[in-house]
Ligand SMILES: CC(C)NC[C@H](O)COc1ccc(S(N)(=O)=O)cc1
């Protein structure tokens with residue numbers, strides 16, 4: 001039989017029973033009708049420099065594309081944000097089938113995958129590790145993926161994945177423009193205060209979830225599923241699928257929308 005145990009329901013990490021003081025956890029279900037339109041929300045402004053892309057690696061939860069965040073070359077501001085935030089990495093969450101995989105849901109609707117572009121507040125902090133502990137420390141853009149036509153911008157990234165099949169594998173990755181993964185409309189989004197969706201689960205994230213999804217092909221998503229949670233040395237290999245956290249209680253939070 002094949003050495004790789006396919007689609008083993010692999011508990012990435014044990015969900016803590018209670019996150020101490022955790023009533024702003026993520027992800028959540030976005031109930032569209034309960035979102036409050038906020039006309040003060042400005043358009044999002046992002047400017048990314050593809051030359052600052054450094055590496056792509058498998059961290060045993062997902063695969064990350066990391067950027068040089070030692071200068072203000074990749075900036076996100078506007079929208080719900082008071083300060084400017086620097087992109088440090090982006091990554092995805094996906095399922096073992098096209099029926100589920102996203103972390104946020106919209107009126108309980110699941111998408112096959114979700115992209116997270118992770119930024120930290122460079123006006124107030126000097127390092128991601130510092131910002132990750134602060135309420136206004138991080139801003140993460142969430143973009144839903146749907147299965148449909150092939151995404152040309154994503155293909156360069158998909159072609160690099162076989163080189164990082166195992167946990168802790170890294171390859172050099174240059175000149176990737178994160179803007180190529182944004183939907184055409186980034187003015188329509190939901191925003192709320194929440195947390196990281198993996199440990200340390202700190203409640204330091206201004207979430208900005210795009211209303212418009214992007215489309216990727218079935219084959220592109222299948223390559224995501226060919227990644228492994230496990231390192232090369234481990235006896236039993238487990239396919240990297242279902243690396244999403246379950247939706248968390250809203251606990252009285254309001255989700256605002258930038259559109260009516
Ligand atoms: C505190 C530092 C050293 N380590 C933290 C680690 O990188 C986790 O970072 C993250 C970053 C983003 C997310 S998500 N899925 O919410 O966008 C989760 C964990």
Ligand SMILES: [Zn+2]
Nearest residue numbers: 091093116197
């Ligand atoms: Zn994520």
